[in-house]
Amino acid sequence: MSVRHGFYAGWHGAEYEASPDGDLVRLYLARPADGFRRVSPDRYVQVVPLSDVDHLQYVTTHCTWHGEPFVVLGEHDGWLRVEYSGGDAPVAERLGQDLGLELFDRGVYQGWASRHEVEDVREDIV
Incomplete structure (x- = not known):
C-alpha cells in the first residue's frame, strides 16, 4: 500500500x-x-x-504506533513520516521524549517510524 x-x-x-x-x-x-x-x-x-x-476526494493515511494514533504524512525507504494525532498534549510530549519525535509546531510532534513497527495502516477518504 x-x-x-x-x-x-x-x-x-x-x-x-x-x-x-x-x-x-x-x-x-x-x-x-x-x-x-x-x-x-x-x-x-x-x-x-x-x-x-x-x-x-481528500485522502489521509492513519496508523497506530506504540499504541497511539498517528497520521502518515509520507514514506521513504521503508520509513513512514508520522504525526501524533491523538490530541492529548501530555501524551504528545511523552511520545516526543520516548520516541524521539520532533516538535514541529506548538503541540505537533512528528518523526520517522519504521514501517515494520506501525500497525493498522489505513486510509480515510472524505
Missing part, C-alpha cells in the same frame, strides 16, 4: 494527485503524458474543469 495524503481526483479512468482551485482542478503526474505540462523535474500538471472529474 502506498501512502496517500492530500487531494486525489479521478479523470478519464485514472486517479491523480490533485489540487482544487474553484471551478478548476490541477492534476499531477510524476512522468510526462499527453496534455500535461512540465512544471519541475518529475512534476507535470494539467488543469481541467471540476465538472470533468469523476471524483475529488
Whole structure:
C-alpha cells in the first residue's frame, strides 16, 4: 500500500494527485503524458474543469504506533513520516521524549517510524 495524503481526483479512468482551485482542478503526474505540462523535474500538471472529474476526494493515511494514533504524512525507504494525532498534549510530549519525535509546531510532534513497527495502516477518504 502506498501512502496517500492530500487531494486525489479521478479523470478519464485514472486517479491523480490533485489540487482544487474553484471551478478548476490541477492534476499531477510524476512522468510526462499527453496534455500535461512540465512544471519541475518529475512534476507535470494539467488543469481541467471540476465538472470533468469523476471524483475529488481528500485522502489521509492513519496508523497506530506504540499504541497511539498517528497520521502518515509520507514514506521513504521503508520509513513512514508520522504525526501524533491523538490530541492529548501530555501524551504528545511523552511520545516526543520516548520516541524521539520532533516538535514541529506548538503541540505537533512528528518523526520517522519504521514501517515494520506501525500497525493498522489505513486510509480515510472524505
